[in-house]
Amino acid sequence: MIDKAVEKLNNSEVIAIPTETVYGLAARIDDEIALNKIFTTKQRPFFNPLIIHVASLDMARDCVSHWPDALQVLAQTFWPGPLTLILPKNDKINPIITASHETVGIRMPNHPLAIELIKKIDCPLAAPSANKFKKVSPTNAKDVINEFNGNIFVLDGGQCSIGIESTIVGIEDGNIVIYRPGSISKTDIEHVLINEKFTIDVKYKESPISPGHLKDHYQPNIPIILSWDMAYAKINEDDMEWFPSDDPAIVARVLYSKFREAENLNARSLIIQMDSRLKSFPSWAGILNRLDKAKSYEY
Ligand code: TXA
Ligand code: MG
Secondary structure, eight states, X not given: OHHHHHHHHHXXXXXXXXXXXXXXXXXXXXXXXXXXXXXXXXXXXXXXXXXXXOSSHHHHHTTBSOOOHHHHHHHHHHOSSSEEEXXXXXXXXXXXXXXXXXXXXXXXXXXXXXXXXXXXXXXXXXXXXXXXXXXXXOOSHHHHHHHTTTOSOBOOOXXXXXXXXXXXXXXXXXXXXXXXXXXXXXXXXXXXXXXXXXOOOEEEOOOTTOGGGSTTTTOOSSOEEEEETTOSOOOSTTEXXXXXXXXXXXXXXXXXXXXXXXXXXXXXXXXXXXXXXXXXXXXXXXXXXXXXXHOXXXX
């Protein structure tokens, strides 16, 4: 399986790869034909930059011109893991990857097959989530196959253990900025920086260059109704209702499968019953961000 993946990547093809967050649609970063195929396959606009995946810190260093100390500490602490760092790029990085911006998003995934694959081809892989533009990210091989009607080779690495996309972090005017919340929380990041004696603020900010902030991103094909403290009651048999657990790790793992399950059942809507007290917990920020983008109605 992995040899076939290597062969396809070395033949300018794009393939789906497993990571601990969601499946990615991957191409070698030094292969312009394959990089272009990522955009056409996903129907993704060229102005939306790709993140790249490495198998070692050295491989990452080889792609950047400079690495701020605070972001170095975060890489050492959280890699391999669900953290993407926005760093100043060097000339190795094709402008197609960064949509001509001077920074590049990099992460080291925590999935043995992904790491083995990247080591074997000895080249970082550019990989956005393996879904059509604005749609729900796939968290298992079957969902990728359905997303692209069986036209994409999938390196099957089982169910993703995290289930939502990585936390994206950069540095702006001396502050740490979280562009996209994920399972590594603001508090997790603050603790590491304080322990390492950095006096640096951590803030949330939607990335100006990232369409992930579009209101209709991560949107399933059926309406999602977000109901706080049982404000909306199920009134129709054809509605699907979900009461998520109180453990954010479990909810993140099943979130996108729930969306797809409701789509496949042709439910009239998916009603998600949430407890409003969760809004104050940093560990829920990634999930609440995805729900906010996926929802059609909120009560
Ligand atoms: O967990 C993940 O991050 C998954 C897995 C496959 O690694 N990947 C993923 O890629 O979610 P994608 O392309 O679906 O989301 C990455 C986001 C996009 O919204 C993109 O605009 C933003 O990262 N991004 C990429 N490069 C950037 C940069 N230089 N500055 C700011 N945002 C950037
Ligand atoms: Mg995506």
